[in-house]
Amino acid sequence: MRTIFLCFLTVFLCTRVPAQTTFHVTLPESLADSALDGRLLLMLSTDTLAEPRFQIVDGPGTQLLFGMNVNDWQPGTLKTVDATAFGYPLPSLADVPPGAYFAQVLLHKYETFVRGDGHTVQLPMDRGEGQQWNLAPGNLLSEPIEIRLTDDRAAPIELAFTEAIPAIAEPEDTEYVKHIRIRSELLSEFWGRDMYLGAHVLLPAGWDNHPDVKYPLAVMHGHFPADFGDWRATPPDENLPCVDSERFGIPCYNRIVQQEQYAFYKLWTGPDFPRVIAVEIQHANPYYDDSYAVNSENVGPYGDAITYELIPEIERRFRGIGEGWARFVYGGSTGGWEALAVQVKYPDEYGTCYAACPDPIDFRAFTVVNLYEDANAYYLESQFKRTERPGRRDSLGHVSSTLREMNLRELALGDRSRSGQQWDIWEAVYSPVGDDGYPKRIWDKLSGRIDPEVAEYWKENYDLTHILQRDWSTLGPKLKGKLNIYVGEMDNYYLNNAVYLTEKFLRANDFGGEITYGARDEHCWNGDATQPNAISRLRYHRMFVPKWAEKVRELAPAGVDLEGWRY
Missing domain, CATH: 3.40.50 (Rossmann fold)
Structure with missing residues (x-):
């Protein structure tokens, strides 16, 4: 009986567990004259309307992204992207279903900074594109190729960089x-x-x-x-x-x-x-x-x-x-x-x-989170259920992404607040420096658990x-009549919530400015009630x-x- 059971278990596991998908990515000597550091990004897409690098978004239309750090990558050698790479929206390459995909890799280059405060950090310097990982000049890129993932795949899929993103021309002066x-x-x-x-x-x-x-x-x-x-x-x-x-x-x-x-x-x-x-x-x-x-x-x-x-x-x-x-x-x-x-x-x-x-x-309304009273940024407090906090909505309140999903996308793009995206820059600006030279996390990027000590630092310096x-x-005497705030009541990122709290204080203190709201207006309404949001912005x-x-x-x-x- 035991022998029969073990045979059954062996057959069951072999039929249920697909072979692990791995990718070998080559750094050609023609595209690098020295070792490189950065974030290696693998993208898989089923959409042919644009390159995969332009399809990694917060909303339902996103395609797949997997990221890993690379250090001292020597020209002419390869790196392996496997199930350990952090993924969005699927956690791992092991979770990708079989099928046909377009695959593309990108190396977001990091520069080493020896800062005046004594810390040494590796970060992606802006190169004239406005800190956009998929457009940054000098980043290495591969031509998208079609691949097919199957349950029985054993050999790695071979990819290689084919080009560097070109430099951006400086704008020219005109009469005005x-x-x-x-x-x-x-x-x-x-x-x-x-x-x-x-x-x-x-x-x-x-x-x-x-x-x-x-x-x-x-x-x-x-x-x-x-x-x-x-x-x-x-x-x-x-x-x-x-x-x-x-x-x-x-x-x-x-x-x-x-x-x-x-x-x-x-x-x-x-x-x-x-x-x-x-x-x-x-x-x-x-x-x-x-x-x-x-x-x-x-x-x-x-x-x-x-x-x-x-x-x-x-x-x-x-x-x-x-x-x-x-x-x-x-x-x-x-x-x-x-x-x-x-x-x-x-x-x-x-x-x-x-x-x-x-x-x-x-920051009592850091979008939908109270940084001083909530224990977790991603979930509402509950003994028996987990309700995710929303991250983005439309004018009717329909949610297209949660706060957790938005943060996990950033974590795939870069750890240590290096994604170049919204939640990470708030952390970079507002947080104290950690022992490793990078910003201290306001909350754990995986679990959403808030650090109250970091929140207190935010409060005293940037709230x-x-x-x-x-x-x-x-x-008060210096700001009388100088503060004017405008926001839509259906701001896509719930930014009106914080304005309500600020307004309560300012109106109680005769601030002499203007605070107005746009009914059903989204992000970014600016107080112009004569035009629709699409024009006023x-x-x-x-x-x-x-x-x-x-x-x-x-x-x-x-x-x-x-x-x-x-x-």
Whole structure:
């Protein structure tokens, strides 16, 4: 009987356990002249509409990703990707069902930094693309090939890099749009190598004809701008192939974008628009496509570098007024948080902020998590069931990804907060440095368990509502009338939740600003109730520059010239 049972068990296991799928990836000598470090990413896709590297997303349409670190990878040798590589959305290669796939590999290169704080870390330096792993120049890439996975596969699947992603051309100056790049002493000292800040500068109409006029500075914060994105000095291209907006359900949305850009050009150069210098900052770094514009233990002193190095240099070169009352900040999402943060942290250096759909400004509502009271970021508290917290929704509340899923995608792209994605940059900016030189985790990336000590550090340094409450006796008089916040009530990432908490405090303290909500509006609504969300999000400059030009009459110091720059 025992013999029969063992024979049955042997047959059962052999028929149920598929052979392990492995991949051999070769680093050709033609693509590397020295050993490389980085994150090796294997992507498998059943969708032929785009390369696999462009199909790794948070939503239901994602394809498969498996990541592993590689160190000292010698040219001409291979690495093995097997079931130990961390996967998203499937945990392991062992979980991939048999079938036909398109396979592609990418090496996201890491650079070694010997930082000024004594830590040595390996991170992917931005190379002009805005910290995008699938677009970064110099990253190695393979041509997608079709493969077939079967239960009885034994031999490894052979892949090899075929190209390096090419460099990105620098934008060229035009009559109105100029570009500036400076070496930052503060950031170079922190990172132990030359570090730069840049900006795209939009000059006011008549700037050349009024050489004695000095102008206010309109600073738009936000994600990495390749050029001055809201600007088009030529009419829309009538032959532009249509690209629809899946998010907004609008056909030929790219044509609408061009129309809005050209309309802004006509408005900016027309007779009635306020004459200011508009700036979009480039501050991509080894962790993300921007720095969050504040000083950070992990990312460096970007707040001081932007405020005391970059902005004064822009004002020097392009005739800015150069005083705090004549600088105002605005932006949406990341830029919304940054606008509010720099106004709070540098109250004398900036005159007003307009924060649209800001990232969480109160960590009691860190999207859907209370960092101070919840034990776990991924699951609701329960004795007998596990309910996952939502990560992204649409205007009807339909959830397309959970908070756990979004974080696991990042973990596949890079460990130690190195994914270059949203949750990791919050961690990089807000957390203290760990013993290994990388950011301390706010929560365990696998389990979601929150670290209360890290949460307390976040609270005292970056929870903007807490900072306002704690320091209101000194901040309140400096910020009166300067704080303005706008958010949709159906923000895709639940960012309205934190605004409700901030509003409660501000309205109880006569803050003198504006807080408005868009009914059923999503991310990133900016207070323009005259346009649908799809259009209003394209109109930050034309909305906030005139708004400030009127508000400054109330906020500017007595006796300053408020007319010379208006013509």
